[in-house]
Amino acid sequence: MRKEYDFDLFVIGAGSGGVRAGRMAAAKGKKVAIAEVSALGGTCVNVGCVPKKLFVYASQFPELFHASQGYGWNIQQSQSFNWETLRDNKTREITRLNGIYQNLLSNSGAQIIKGRASLEGPQQVSINGESYSAENILIATGGWPYIPEFEGSELAISSNEMFTLEQLPEKAVVVGGGYIAVEFAGILNGLGVKTDLIYRGDRLLKTFDPQCSEKVTEGMIAKGVNVHLNTEVRSISGKENKLSVHLNNGQSLEAGIALYATGRTANTQGLGLENTAIKTQSNGTIIVDDYFKTAETNIYALGDVIDRVQLTPVAIQESMLLLEQLYGENKPRMDYDNIPTAVFSQPELATVGLTEQQARDKYSNIKVYESDFRPMFETLGQGEGRVYIKLIVDSATDRVVGCHMVGEHAAEIIQGIAIAIKAGATKADFDQTMGIHPTVAEELVTLK
Ligand code: FAD
Ligand code: NDP
Numbered sequence: 158m159r160k161e162y163d164f165d166l167f168v169i170g171a172g173s174g175g176v177r178a179g180r181m182a183a184a185k186g187k188k189v190a191i192a193e194v195s196a197l198g199g200t201c202v203n204v205g206c207v208p209k210k211l212f213v214y215a216s217q218f219p220e221l222f223h224a225s226q227g228y229g230w231n232i233q234q235s236q237s238f239n240w241e242t243l244r245d246n247k248t249r250e251i252t253r254l255n256g257i258y259q260n261l262l263s264n265s266g267a268q269i270i271k272g273r274a275s276l277e278g279p280q281q282v283s284i285n286g287e288s289y290s291a292e293n294i295l296i297a298t299g300g301w302p303y304i305p306e307f308e309g310s311e312l313a314i315s316s317n318e319m320f321t322l323e324q325l326p327e328k329a330v331v332v333g334g335g336y337i338a339v340e341f342a343g344i345l346n347g348l349g350v351k352t353d354l355i356y357r358g359d360r361l362l363k364t365f366d367p368q369c370s371e372k373v374t375e376g377m378i379a380k381g382v383n384v385h386l387n388t389e390v391r392s393i394s395g396k397e398n399k400l401s402v403h404l405n406n407g408q409s410l411e412a413g414i415a416l417y418a419t420g421r422t423a424n425t426q427g428l429g430l431e432n433t434a435i436k437t438q439s440n441g442t443i444i445v446d447d448y449f450k451t452a453e454t455n456i457y458a459l460g461d462v463i464d465r466v467q468l469t470p471v472a473i474q475e476s477m478l479l480l481e482q483l484y485g486e487n488k489p490r491m492d493y494d495n496i497p498t499a500v501f502s503q504p505e506l507a508t509v510g511l512t513e514q515q516a517r518d519k520y521s522n523i524k525v526y527e528s529d530f531r532p533m534f535e536t537l538g539q540g541e542g543r544v545y546i547k548l549i550v551d552s553a554t555d556r557v558v559g560c561h562m563v564g565e566h567a568a569e570i571i572q573g574i575a576i577a578i579k580a581g582a583t584k585a586d587f588d589q590t591m592g593i594h595p596t597v598a599e600e601l602v603t604l605k
Contacts, residue, residue, distance in 0.1 A: 160292075164190045166483070167282050167291035168267075169274045169428070174460030174472035175297035176258055181480050185269035188290070191267050192274035194254040197258040198252075198449035200461070201300050201469045203251055204317045209340060211247050211500045212319075216347025218382075224538030226559055232486045238348060240325040272284045276429035279453045282495040283429075293455050293483060294442060296471070298428060299328050300421035300461035309393030312400055316341065326350055326413020330402045332390055334336020334361045337418035339373065343503035344378070353410050355390060356403075358461050365561070366512040368527075370543045371471075372563040374562050376504040388594050390415075422505060423462045447490050449479050466496055469485070497575035499568035504542060510559035510578050513549055522552035526604040532565050548587070555583040560601070570598045 168179040171193035174419050177190035196203045214237075222232055223244065225288055248257045262269055272285040275399070282289050302315030316337050327350065330341045334356035340353040354361075361377075361384070362370040388403045393415055402410045423441040434452040436444045443458040445451055451458055457479055460472035475491055481489045497509035526548040536541050546566030560574045577586070592599030 158488045163289040164188045164291040166293050168295045170297040171197045172299045172471040173201045174476045177473045178476040180262050181267040183265040185484050189267040190270055192270045194273040196253050203256050204320050208247050208320050212344045215243050216344045227537040229541045253409040258395040270437050278432055280455050292572045296458040297460045298424040298462050301424045303420045303422045304435055312393045313415045328412045330410050333418035339502040342382050355385045355388050357389045359386050369506050369561045369563050373502050373506050465582045496578050497571050504564050505567040506563050507567035509563045509571055509575040516549045516558050520551045524550040524552050528600050550584045565597050
């Protein structure tokens with residue numbers, strides 16, 4: 158006889174992955190609980206993608222004001238920026254989204270339980286002093302910012318705090334060379350904060366195509382960010398809002414904030430993993446098989462906590478595949494190839510497929526097509542912006558295996574190109590496609 162459980166599925170974490178899994182399972186008639194210790198929607202909605210993109214929009218206005226003059230506009234009133242307005246309007250929008258997530262989950266029939274959940278055993282979860290049994294458990298607890306420990310590191314803040322700053326500093330130091338550091342350096346600089354970006358390596362965004370990271374770095378410097386490569390922070394002294402950041406080259410930078418964007422670690426503390434057979438890597442990442450199963454038969458994990466690709470659409474897709482496996486007809490495997498991604502840096506970078514080096518390693522012969530041009534907007538706008546495009550083709554099959562872009566609308570354009578690449582489009586297919594004129598994107602179908 159089938160054992161009775163309190164729930165068919167107990168989801169821990171109502172972020173990108175957990176909400177999708179919880180709501181779809183409940184919509185299929187399953188009895189679902191979803192535990193959330195903080196705000197519904199997780200990192201992406203509350204302290205990630207969404208508020209970050211709103212801040213990026215805000216930070217782009219000074220360049221638009223400047224460009225507008227070449228287009229005949231005379232900006233009458235003196236421009237000024239009010240941080241509180243942006244921060245509080247952003248918070249209102251996020252609160253609205255939290256409500257939407259609440260409705261989506263409740264309307265699907267999932268039971269939301271607010272609080273920190275912890276595993277008591279392979280099929281037992283405790284939360285707020287109550288214990289619940291579940292046929293299956295999904296861990297979707299995401300990640301948490303990692304700040305290394307050093308003298309004064311307690312004075313550093315993470316991206317989490319950037320969304321609720323009391324006031325915008327006049328000067329900021331940003332540490333790191335990945336997505337978050339580069340995005341926030343652009344945001345702060347655009348909002349008028351004198352920004353120093355400190356990176357220990359010799360190339361920002363080092364996992365991306367080298368030409369693209371160079372173009373982003375050049376563009377950021379042209380817009381006013383002080384980029385310090387091959388530089389490390391030794392210590393931070395001072396007090397809140399009045400910091401001195403001491404570098405290994407002897408220089409000290411004064412700043413109101415020191416933002417550390419030095420990666421994220423799996424959110425597994427206090428999760429009770431020790432009460433199960435679940436295994437983790439040394440950095441805390443939960444180990445799962447190709448089907449998101451942990452070392453416990455009834456416990457699955459996905460999203461940032463398994464750290465395969467830390468992106469919202471990836472966590473969502475992993476959830477959809479898990480649901481198909483648990484409650485559908487098939488047992489599909491996640492395809493991690495050709496995942497498009499964008500860095501909302503200024504200038505923007507977007508990419509899909511292999512970098513030139515990865516393509517050279519994989520194929521015996523490749524062709525590389527490049528274009529670097531001044532987009533039409535800048536002619537009257539009189540800005541410095543440029544667009545760089547690189548297309549990589551496997552010579553043997555003519556298939557396009559990588560596309561990389563820096564500049565205006567890169568993310569929007571690469572999303573469309575990703576469909577073509579996923580569908581196996583060849584360079585000949587690109588060439589036979591009509592351009593839309595006049596656009597930046599038409600360059601992609603006229604590359605010679
Ligand atoms: P999360 O969204 O982190 O959700 C996990 C949830 O679990 C959280 O709400 C947490 O409070 C909860 N939780 C944790 N432990 C417990 C517990 N014990 N009990 C109950 N609840 C618990 N990705 C993009 O694709 N595009 C972007 O532009 C982008 N920008 C980003 C910007 C920033 C600043 C950051 C930090 C991330 C960004 N990301 C972006 C990454 C994206 O946010 C994550 O990949 C995504 O949120 C991962 O989803 P998840 O479900 O795995 O985890
Ligand atoms: P990343 O992994 O992208 O970058 C971390 C950076 O911190 C690297 O440059 C790394 O340097 C540096 N670093 C690590 N440890 C130290 C240290 N001890 N001292 C100095 N520097 C250090 O992480 P992020 O925090 O920027 O972002 C986390 C993830 O969130 C991203 O990987 C991405 O998946 C996701 N995200 C996605 C976004 C998007 O889609 N637009 C936006 C923001 C985040 P090194 O390279 O030398 O190791």
